Amino acid sequence: MSGVKGKPKGLTQRYISLAVDALFAGVKSKSVDPLVVLNATPKPNALKKLRKIVEAAKRPVMVIGSQAMLPGGSIHAELLARAVRNMKIPVFLGGMSRGLLGADDSLFFRQARKAALKEADLIILAGAVCDFRLDYGRTLSRKAAVVMINRSSNQLSLNHGIFWKAALKLEGSVISSLGSSADCPEWLNQLREREEKEETKMLSGTSTELEGGINPVLLFEILDTILTDRSILIGDGGDFVGTASRILRPRKPLSWLDPGAYGTLGVGGGFALGVKAVKPDSEIWVLWGDGSCTYSLAEIEPSVRHNLPFIAIIGNDGAWGQIERDQSAMLGSDTGCLLNKSTPYHAVAQQFGAVGLCIPEGAGREEIERTLKLAQTTHADGKSVVVNVTLGKSKFRSGSISL
Numbered sequence: 001m002s003g004v005k006g007k008p009k010g011l012t013q014r015y016i017s018l019a020v021d022a023l024f025a026g027v028k029s030k031s032v033d034p035l036v037v038l039n040a041t042p043k044p045n046a047l048k049k050l051r052k053i054v055e056a057a058k059r060p061v062m063v064i065g066s067q068a069m070l071p072g073g074s075i076h077a078e079l080l081a082r083a084v085r086n087m088k089i090p091v092f093l094g095g096m097s098r099g100l101l102g103a104d105d106s107l108f109f110r111q112a113r114k115a116a117l118k119e120a121d122l123i124i125l126a127g128a129v130c131d132f133r134l135d136y137g138r139t140l141s142r143k144a145a146v147v148m149i150n151r152s153s154n155q156l157s158l159n160h161g162i163f164w165k166a167a168l169k170l171e172g173s174v175i176s177s178l179g180s181s182a183d184c185p186e187w188l189n190q191l192r193e194r195e196e197k198e199e200t201k202m203l204s205g206t207s208t209e210l211e212g213g214i215n216p217v218l219l220f221e222i223l224d225t226i227l228t229d230r231s232i233l234i235g236d237g238g239d240f241v242g243t244a245s246r247i248l249r250p251r252k253p254l255s256w257l258d259p260g261a262y263g264t265l266g267v268g269g270g271f272a273l274g275v276k277a278v279k280p281d282s283e284i285w286v287l288w289g290d291g292s293c294t295y296s297l298a299e300i301e302p303s304v305r306h307n308l309p310f311i312a313i314i315g316n317d318g319a320w321g322q323i324e325r326d327q328s329a330m331l332g333s334d335t336g337c338l339l340n341k342s343t344p345y346h347a348v349a350q351q352f353g354a355v356g357l358c359i360p361e362g363a364g365r366e367e368i369e370r371t372l373k374l375a376q377t378t379h380a381d382g383k384s385v386v387v388n389v390t391l392g393k394s395k396f397r398s399g400s401i402s403l
Helices: 010-023 044-056 074-087 113-119 132-137 185-207 216-226 239-247 268-278 293-305 321-331 345-351 365-380
Strands: 060-064 091-093 122-126 145-150 168-171 231-236 283-289 311-316 355-359 385-390
Touching: 044 122, 044 145, 044 168, 060 074, 060 113, 113 185, 185 216, 185 239, 216 239, 216 311, 216 365, 231 239, 231 268, 231 293, 239 283, 239 321, 268 283, 268 293, 283 293, 283 365, 293 311, 293 345, 311 345, 311 365, 345 355, 345 385, 355 365, 365 385
Parallel strands: 060 091, 060 122, 122 145, 145 168, 231 283, 283 311, 311 385, 355 385
Antiparallel strands: none
16 A cells, blocks of 8 residues: 555554455365265166166167266276266267267267257266256257266256156266166167268368358368377367367367366366376367467467477457357347457467467368478477467357357
């Protein structure tokens, strides 16, 4: 405070002390050790009922969420993947469970999930929640037996009785709940045919030239071809990451990180540094939107200073695209949504000591692939790389949740 000299005395000292004591009350007595994650097991009668439901199903579907990966670690992930495969039913993965079954497992599906959930006679929500991601339960068939597996009693019943109703709720870990298997080869074939048609339709759009820059679907299709078993993908953005999640296939469990269900943007740089510190041999790709990158682009500097390199791809469409798309359509205004598309993010990275690359408007498939591979080899040499990609305006995610 101006005009105050020396240490506070008397009532001023007492006032400040009381305020500080209240602010930090109990801090010294609190443990800062990591929370213990218990591998809770549902009751035996509930597991017995689940086995009967699964064995009777002809069109089962399982949706696995991030919570299923608890308590973490590669050994748990391998055991979970084995348990999921033994069930022999179609699986849709979301959040941090992406990559659980690798890239090409016959039980792994990505496309047309909504249609599968409407046609299923059994839906197992394994660590997944009936919130906005499942339209609060409205995407689930009312004729299906719905089984909810969750560690949280609150999440077990979230929006229950409004748009969906559970045939069985199991409070506990996903891995301790799985054990039976289904016999549904015709259903698997039906979903696989649909999956292939949707994939073909989606990737056919890569040949479409977009006004103003690169087609993001084409960019990710090319990136997917050069990913390796050491690749770890970190999403930090809106539309850009949403598009990536539809196309990129993490090669193994625990190789996908993102801002979570509520889009906590800004995690990309910190996640990349943390992953590189604990997995120094990994090849890290941060997928930044041009809006979200501004939260943690400065993390390039410590990545250089501490020799914790990563590759960052910035999808530069000059907007908070996920918000602008619906805001313009619904309100007739793009106020607060537009960014400067000419910002040289790659040059910013160079000032931090990283290598800056650019994929400009008009770049073809060969130039895109060449630039991404250059980023890959540069990273392998121990350097951080930022690739600034000028994107065109895409309608790929029209209709997705954004407001």
